[in-house]
Amino acid sequence: MRILSICLLTFVLSCSEDLDNLPTYNLTISIEGEGEVFQETISDVTPSNHEEVELNAVASENWTFVKWEGDLDSSENPIRVILDEPKNINAKFIRYFDYNQPSYFFKNSDLWLDLNEISGTNQRNNTGSAIADFNNDGYNDIFLAESGNSADLDPVQILLNDGGNNFYSSDLINNNIGTDATRKSIVGDYNLDGMPDIFMADHGHEVPGVFFDFAHPSLMLSNENNTYDFTTLTDLPLEFYHGAASGDFDNDGDLDIFCSTKLFLINDGNGAFSQNTSLFQENSGGIYTVEFYDFNKDGFLDLICGGHSMFDGWGDMPSSKIYYGNGVDFTETRSVTLPNLQEWEVTVDYAIADLNSDGNEEILLVRTGGYVNENNEMINFYNGWRIQVLEKISDDEYIDNTSKFMNNYYGNSQWIVRLRVQDIDNDGKLEIFENDRSNHQTNNPRVWKQNSDNFYERINL
Numbered sequence: 001m002r003i004l005s006i007c008l009l010t011f012v013l014s015c016s017e018d019l020d021n022l023p024t025y026n027l028t029i030s031i032e033g034e035g036e037v038f039q040e041t042i043s044d045v046t047p048s049n050h051e052e053v054e055l056n057a058v059a060s061e062n063w064t065f066v067k068w069e070g071d072l073d074s075s076e077n078p079i080r081v082i083l084d085e086p087k088n089i090n091a092k093f094i095r096y097f098d099y100n101q102p103s104y105f106f107k108n109s110d111l112w113l114d115l116n117e118i119s120g121t122n123q124r125n126n127t128g129s130a131i132a133d134f135n136n137d138g139y140n141d142i143f144l145a146e147s148g149n150s151a152d153l154d155p156v157q158i159l160l161n162d163g164g165n166n167f168y169s170s171d172l173i174n175n176n177i178g179t180d181a182t183r184k185s186i187v188g189d190y191n192l193d194g195m196p197d198i199f200m201a202d203h204g205h206e207v208p209g210v211f212f213d214f215a216h217p218s219l220m221l222s223n224e225n226n227t228y229d230f231t232t233l234t235d236l237p238l239e240f241y242h243g244a245a246s247g248d249f250d251n252d253g254d255l256d257i258f259c260s261t262k263l264f265l266i267n268d269g270n271g272a273f274s275q276n277t278s279l280f281q282e283n284s285g286g287i288y289t290v291e292f293y294d295f296n297k298d299g300f301l302d303l304i305c306g307g308h309s310m311f312d313g314w315g316d317m318p319s320s321k322i323y324y325g326n327g328v329d330f331t332e333t334r335s336v337t338l339p340n341l342q343e344w345e346v347t348v349d350y351a352i353a354d355l356n357s358d359g360n361e362e363i364l365l366v367r368t369g370g371y372v373n374e375n376n377e378m379i380n381f382y383n384g385w386r387i388q389v390l391e392k393i394s395d396d397e398y399i400d401n402t403s404k405f406m407n408n409y410y411g412n413s414q415w416i417v418r419l420r421v422q423d424i425d426n427d428g429k430l431e432i433f434e435n436d437r438s439n440h441q442t443n444n445p446r447v448w449k450q451n452s453d454n455f456y457e458r459i460n461l
Helices: 115-119
Strands: 004-011 024-032 036-041 051-059 064-069 079-083 087-093 105-108 110-115 129-131 141-144 159-162 167-169 184-187 197-201 218-222 228-232 244-247 254-258 263-267 273-276 287-293 302-305 320-324 335-337 346-353 362-368 386-393 397-400 419-422 431-434 447-450 458-459
Touching: 024 036, 024 079, 036 087, 051 064, 051 087, 115 197, 129 184, 184 244, 197 244, 244 287, 254 287, 287 346, 302 346, 346 419, 362 419
Parallel strands: 024 087
Antiparallel strands: 004 024, 036 051, 051 079, 064 087, 105 110, 129 141, 141 159, 159 167, 184 197, 197 218, 218 228, 244 254, 254 263, 263 273, 287 302, 302 320, 320 335, 346 362, 362 386, 386 397, 419 431, 431 447, 447 458
């Protein structure tokens, strides 16, 4: 923790014009994490007025400001402070881990490289994989959690990067029980110690004739000796945890988790979670995948949810919806339904990016084929994939404008599990690409490159 002591003159109410006898109050600013605090005097120093300053917290790269502590308890930034007494204020920053960053896929010179192939994991069913610097050496490592069709638990792994994109096994994980069928692993600093942790959403293995046997999620938290403690969250109900998302939806400075089972896990700031089923209030059916994002830019995270209409009991919510947050809960009355594609009902993943650099972000959805007809019959279940691009008209309206940005690609091949958008070849233009490999996917990564007209064309690698 760094301490910055700022000595500022503040004057008490006085009829005296002798400024030499006015008291001096100290403003002491401490910084937790990595960032800076800038201060600016707002009002002039006068005998009848306490000095007012504005504090502005600016986070360093890969860090984010979360709150003021001490004699000031607020997440507002910038914020004004009246110095009517000595004050000690702490600016708290936490390291930001985004499960969408950095990609498995990148371009090196004229070669397109896939870290799955480099690490030797491309033949494994790793739908629960993730990337982060787990040993804090400045290089991105790979976390693996397999998704199989067996009741046997598969131990998770961390493959460490030697700095040259050569990967080797590690023993960083304690009590490595393993997972059943991890659908998604989410990186975040859940215990606020500056190191990446992982929440694993586990949907259970496939049982012939039954479909999925329900499972418990798992949590991997960093500890003081730079290893990780693995815990199966057996206190959570056995469910189909197919999707999950993490974010500070209540703006209290720590990361909470929302599961596709409509269960909120509220963080106490130390990586311990309490269950809450009342914060998500809707009656539209089952959820297949979910993400947090502030779509209306009001400072509160929103939820985008994709439904699953394939099976009785899962409900009928073929369209994706955005539920706007207010820092308290999510309700149907604060939601907007996104355009659907006929006979393409299951939303597998999302990506959010400004595709044409006009200052407005688009929403990309990966959908699978398959729908339930009027006779409640499954048609073309999971057959093929399709990318949909939505443009925002207002907070209450999005339109399908896929043809403006890319050919309306769809395929009868296996579906895309993860969709990512970023500049992977560092040429100043975005690429659209699939990020993860699994047994659901083809052996050739699919990539769309932006041309001079801001149109995305499929390229051959």
